[in-house]
Amino acid sequence: MVRTTATTGADKEGRIPLNPAACAHDVTELRRLVMRNGGAQYKRQCVLCGKKTTTALPHSEVPDREIPPVDEELYSRRFEEWQAFQRTQAAQWVDGVRQDADFWMRHGAHMASAKWAGLRDRVFRRAAGKCEGCGLRAPVQVHHLSHKNMGDEFLWELQAVCMDCHRRLHPDKGL
Secondary structure, three states: OOEEOOOOOOOOOOEEOOOHHHOOOOOEEEEEEEOOOOOEEEEEEEOOOOOEOOOOEOHHHOOOOOOOEOOHHHHHHHHHHHHHHHHHHHHOEEOOEEOOHHHHHHHHHHHOOHHHHHHHHHHHHHHOOOOOOOOOOOOOEEEEOOOOOOOOOOHHHEEEEOHHHHHHHOOOOOO
16 A cells, blocks of 8 residues: 655655555454474564564464465565655755755746856856866856755856766766
């Protein structure tokens, strides 16, 4: 089971993977755990996160019916989904600023402003025609070292870079 939210990083349906560590284990089923010696133990397993939630139950408390085996992959799968979600969430934060739709709207407006054009010109003048990444090629873009002060950047937060260096700085953006 997953919770529904509009948070960026959720899947296409807006679902966020359940954090196994925070699961309340509200929905459990009786499962059979086969031991190394071939014997069986019976435990309750959370069907939401996959965690085995009880110590072994006495065989006298196990009903006379076929009990399904413990789903060993469920917990691993849920835990991997949660870790992938956490990585996605972490990737949305740069310098303490969440990179969401509001951020990108402010970013776009700032990049189109006269203030940004002035900052950009000063950064290119400071670079004196050399990329501040490699020192070999002419700079064509200004790279933010930090977005914390976006809209009111310090010049030292900005670097004049060539396309090759900017691609190296953002390999995931397909520049």
